[in-house]
Amino acid sequence: MSQSNKQNLNILFLNHNSGGAATFRRCYFLGEELVKRSHSVTILTTSKNRKFRNIIKEERDLKVVEFPSLLPGRLRNGVCPWDGLKRLIYLCGKKYDVVHAFDSRPTVLLPAIWCKYFKKIPLVMDWADWWGRGGTISERSSKLYNMTFGHIETFLEERSRGMADQSTVISTLLGERLEKLGYNKENITLLLQGSDIKNIQPQDMFLCRKQIAMDDKHFIVGHLGTLFNQDADLFFESVSKAGKTIKNIKIFLIGRHKLDMGKYRKFQDIIIESGEVKDEMLSEYLGACNILTIPFKASLANHGRWPSKLNDYMSAGRPVISTRVGDIERIFREKGIGLLSEDDPDSFSQAIVKLSLDSEICGEFGLKIRRFAENEISWEKMTDIVENVYNK
Known part of the structure; x- marks a missing residue:
């Protein structure tokens, strides 16, 4: 990627999420840090509700362009x-020094291909979710979608990776999957989700x-x-069992959980459900909890991803219980x-009870996890990794 060996880069991020959700946050926080280092960043994403016109939002050298969808x-x-x-129009x-495509949906791949092969711009691709072949698509989508568009999504997810000059992956398992697809291990970089240590405080x-x-x-x-x-199912059953030992125990669902609560009467x-929580109040909602949880079943989708909620837990400095999934198990250990x-x-449930009985270890976990967020997994640290990728 010799074209990117410049002091100040003009960088294009390609993203498909609307409404500032999911992988958009990964783009945005990296973009914020990159512009602090005198780079220029443009993020192409999807508008939450517009059908015809683009919206351009600019802050310093960070530009977000939201595109309409029908x-x-x-x-x-x-x-x-x-x-x-x-997006193509x-x-x-426009000229860029490097393009970073986040995931592999058509509205990301189309401009990525255009920039790579027609404009000869170095391409980095980010993989942040195990989607096909038994991954997230099988858990979030209908059987009809899995049997039709799901196959197309899997094809694009796998076949597009080979065109990247460099790849960033959010989990070790996705890096291993990329290797099995024939991608050069030397060009794969682990890029975990960063922690927002400035806006979320203990x-x-x-x-x-x-x-x-x-x-x-x-x-x-x-x-x-x-x-x-x-x-x-795992979470609610566990807390219910722990309630046989812990008086006045409550589950606090913070933000949009997307569950049909009728199934859990x-x-x-x-x-307790919080409903929508504004970003500026997230520290208070997390801080109100005795413990925070990652109650993931050991599914392929969960092993292959990194939950961004964990970064918020880390920033909040609260004790965390997680099941043994993906990179979380290795890092916690x-x-x-x-x-x-x-x-x-x-x-x-035994883990919940253990922490409920030991305020000293809760305090120790809280201090350690906040320190880890600050020193090893902040957005600043993740941006160091991204800059190194661009300069390879």
Whole structure:
């Protein structure tokens, strides 16, 4: 990637998520750090609701261009031909030193191919989710989608990787999958999700509860964001079992969990839902919890990804329990920053009870995990890795 050996780079990020969600945050935080280092960054993404016109938002040398999409619902993100065409039109006459494509949906791949083969710009591809072949698509999508478009998604996910000059992966397992597809190991770089240590800070638990009107007597077991059904089953059963030992135990679902709560009526007495949480209040909601959790079943999708919620937990400096999945198991074991559990209700409930009985180890885990976020997995540290990739 000799073209990128310049002091100041003009970088293009390609993303398919609408509404500033999911992988867009990965792009945005990396972009913020890169512009601090005198690079220019443009992020192409999808508008949450526009159908015809682009929206351009600029802050210093970070530019976000949101493109319209004509398709409804989940199809809006990544597959709309109108979105892809508008991106190509936008790129006409523009020059970049390096292109970083985040994932492999059509609206990302189309401009990536254009820039790589027609404009001769070095291409980096990021892989942040095990999607096909038994991965996330099998857990989030319908059987009809799996049998039709799912095969196309898998084809694009795998076949597109070979055109990248360099690759970043969010998990060790995805790096291994990339190698098995014939990609050169020397060109693969592990790039975990970064932690927002500036906007999410450790807080006093009781002050947080006062701010969000939560009872001080509860023992709060928190979870942030989306839950797959199988993970929710594990989580709710575990907390219910722990409740036989811990008085006033509650599950706190923070943000949008996307569950059909009608399926979990038997747990309704122990569940508290926050609803939508503004970014500026996230520290308080996380800080109100006694412990935070990654209750993942040991599925292929969970082994192959890195949950961004964990970075928020780390920034908040709260004790964390996680099942033994992916890179989390290795990091927790090597760094001693959290408590590991098997992916069954008996083991997970025992882990909850263990932390409930030991405030000293909870405090130690909280300090260690915050320190890890600051020193090893902040967005600044992740940007160091990205710059090294661009300069190879």
